[in-house]
Amino acid sequence: MLRKYGVSLKKYCSFKIGGRAKSICFPNNEKEFVKEITRCQNKGEKFCILGNGSNVLFLDRGFAGKIISTRLLNKIYLQNDEICCEAGVNLNFLCKYCAEKGFIGIENLFGIPGTVGGAVVMNAGAYGCEICQFVKKIKILKDREIIEKSPTNFSYRKGPLGKDEILLSATFSLEKGIKQDILASQKLIMEKRKSSQPYGLPSAGSVFKRGKDFFPAKLIDEWGFKGLKKGGAMISNKHAGFIVNFDKAKSDDVLYLINFVETYAKEKGYNFEREIIVVK
Numbered sequence: 001m002l003r004k005y006g007v008s009l010k011k012y013c014s015f016k017i018g019g020r021a022k023s024i025c026f027p028n029n030e031k032e033f034v035k036e037i038t039r040c041q042n043k044g045e046k047f048c049i050l051g052n053g054s055n056v057l058f059l060d061r062g063f064a065g066k067i068i069s070t071r072l073l074n075k076i077y078l079q080n081d082e083i084c085c086e087a088g089v090n091l092n093f094l095c096k097y098c099a100e101k102g103f104i105g106i107e108n109l110f111g112i113p114g115t116v117g118g119a120v121v122m123n124a125g126a127y128g129c130e131i132c133q134f135v136k137k138i139k140i141l142k143d144r145e146i147i148e149k150s151p152t153n154f155s156y157r158k159g160p161l162g163k164d165e166i167l168l169s170a171t172f173s174l175e176k177g178i179k180q181d182i183l184a185s186q187k188l189i190m191e192k193r194k195s196s197q198p199y200g201l202p203s204a205g206s207v208f209k210r211g212k213d214f215f216p217a218k219l220i221d222e223w224g225f226k227g228l229k230k231g232g233a234m235i236s237n238k239h240a241g242f243i244v245n246f247d248k249a250k251s252d253d254v255l256y257l258i259n260f261v262e263t264y265a266k267e268k269g270y271n272f273e274r275e276i277i278v279v280k
């Protein structure tokens with residue numbers, strides 16, 4: 001298994017921010033993944049599971065433990081017309097695979113730069129569609145045991161996993177459709193994303209979750225905070241829900257802007273909940 005020591009976390013997240021981790025390893029298959037996690041748990045070693053790093057903020061001080069990447073857990077196959085994916089399968093790859101095999105429904109998730117693991121954990125969604133609509137079964141590691149179940153307890157940006165549970169793989173069930181229609185929908189969704197989101201600059205997507213009866217991005221825009229900068233970080237001019245790293249931002253720059261917005265929102269009577277995960 002590939003292992004690297006003292007690596008810069010900037011390379012492993014979409015924000016391109018973060019200090020160094022003690023080490024990072026890349027299990028080649030589920031067996032190695034489970035073994036590595038169990039070894040850390042037995043030794044009481046601090047670790048963090050990492051998918052594509054598109055929803056995390058690493059701190060400038062780094063991570064005093066081991067990063068276990070799912071990058072190489074990318075097996076995908078069809079079984080009884082259901083799509084089985086290891087945790088590290090890229091969501092875009094899954095969408096393209098569905099198009100190729102003629103499965104329709106998941107197109108709105110095209111362009112989310114995460115893995116199946118990260119998406120199920122967060123119940124990723126876009127344009128009125130959530131990954132939970134297609135999840136038939138999950139295989140997880142819980143208390144050193146591998147368990148398979150059909151999860152039902154998803155909610156908005158919250159997956160079915162409990163604390164310390166780790167997703168090993170997921171099985172998806174989709175309707176049959178026509179490849180050309182699916183590809184056309186994916187193209188439209190990608191154009192929509194590119195026109196409304198700051199795709200050219202490093203970020204971790206939407207910073208805050210949608211509220212019960214409000215959209216944080218809309219409020220941040222109304223409050224005039226688009227373009228607000230701290231160091232190398234800025235509230236995106238294109239989408240007020242994103243903070244972008246426009247010039248070697250520090251994690252403290254991002255946290256300053258997050259805290260600023262949260263405090264202002266509170267004064268206005270809104271409780272903004274973070275979607276981004278700060279890895280400590």
Ligand SMILES: Cc1cc2nc3c(=O)[nH]c(=O)nc-3n(C[C@H](O)[C@H](O)[C@H](O)COP(=O)(O)OP(=O)(O)OC[C@H]3O[C@@H](n4cnc5c(N)ncnc54)[C@H](O)[C@@H]3O)c2cc1C
Nearest residue numbers: 051052053054055087114115117118119124125126167205
């Ligand atoms: C430009 C951009 C656009 C985005 N658009 C959207 C969008 O439209 N909708 C949306 O929902 N999100 C969006 N995101 C956020 C992000 O892409 C999603 O949340 C994605 O699902 C995260 O997946 P990941 O593999 O990158 O997770 P990571 O960032 O690697 O990890 C996120 C969390 O999940 C945990 N985790 C990852 N894999 C596992 C596993 N196998 N088992 C247990 N825990 C695990 C990590 O420890 C971490 O706590 C966007 C991000 C960017 C940068």
